[in-house]
Amino acid sequence: MTIGSHIAQGLTPLIDLIYPPRCPICGESVAQQGGLCSSCWSELVLPSEPACASCGRPFGSDVISQGSQCAPCLANPPRHAGISAATLYNDPSRRLVLAFKHGGKLGLAPMLARLIAARLPERDEGDPPPLLVPVPLHRWRLWRRGFNQAALLARELEKAGKGELAVDLLIRRKPTPSLGGLGRKARERALKGALAINPRRTGLIANRDVTLVDDVLTSGATSDASVALLLKAGARSVRIACFARVLEEALNAPRTAPALDTETPEVLGTSGAT
Template structure:
């Protein structure tokens, strides 16, 4: 269907399905957005926090759309576990808006992988959906299956940081058929939330081990206190 036809049908679509906030459901002006109140509850990183690195970290920066608070947590939970997949474009566009690439070859956009059993249970990989939106925004070339989980790990939710890092050591690898695509390329690793940094560390190690030139981490929400190990 052509863009002109879609735009022509939009008023009728909006009449049948009025635009509502992706978080609270309040009426808004257009689809795919948040209401003013919910938007106002989000916290955003400053320029220093936007691409942060620390001594000893092997990644080339952390790019966060928001800081992790009650509102960002609510959005992520509704997206991952509440069936609100329509939030993917909103969250993905917010990540993309923080990514600034230098002129030259576009980076690879690679999502944090889920183990196949987790995908079967959930039905989707939320990081892959966000990565697709970031690529659609022109921020890089999507390689949705660049990384794989070679072993299933337990839920890391309440575990201390050191334990998380230990569990994830060797759990993530670059897919055999993707190694040539990764070698020598700049990579943007996409995740939904970054807390301890254990998962992103495992991904960064795998990508750099496969010959990636640089790896930046981009997420929707990052813990307010910077992770000590990426």
């Protein structure tokens, strides 16, 4: 344990006295800072098995054979190496994301990242750690918000031993509008030329596995564009990791977690990443 950890541990009782720990979703008292109450935890929906071998979309049936693919992936095979989502996007996960991204509760980053980390596959012994690449914000949005939520999650994933942070490997060269409600062609036009590989970081990526990190995966348009750029730049593979994934059809048969926005995503159909 580091000196900083010892100091933080020693200050915990004082912090709890001044700011009693409460559930960030409902406000009920909880045992420690950054935790959820049992009621809200049970309302989170975790992606479950069996699932698509390519994108991780839950099938909702236990009669699907191992290695099966969902219809969108069969129709248009994705270029990514899989999607690791901590939760499916529902009201509790939405409230967590909004509190984190717009409510200034940056202290939620370790908890959200722990849930993401639990879904990431273990790497083979001897393989170099994957690069943790956050989906970038344009500098104007970064200036207004003060932080990139994806970068905060990627930093916590690095602390958890899930890879090597490459915070500025991807850059956003121009601002883009909200992609919610746009068709595929309109999304492609909005993203054209918006993302790029940082020319100062090109030496990092050759033959490396990459984990692309974001808070919410909606249409998959931004992640698809990012995956294409990373593969073209020489990445061996790119896995998408997020806290919440919008899959409305999977919520029709809820799978809840076990007991112990102003930018609301729209459900849009995109193969491999919805």
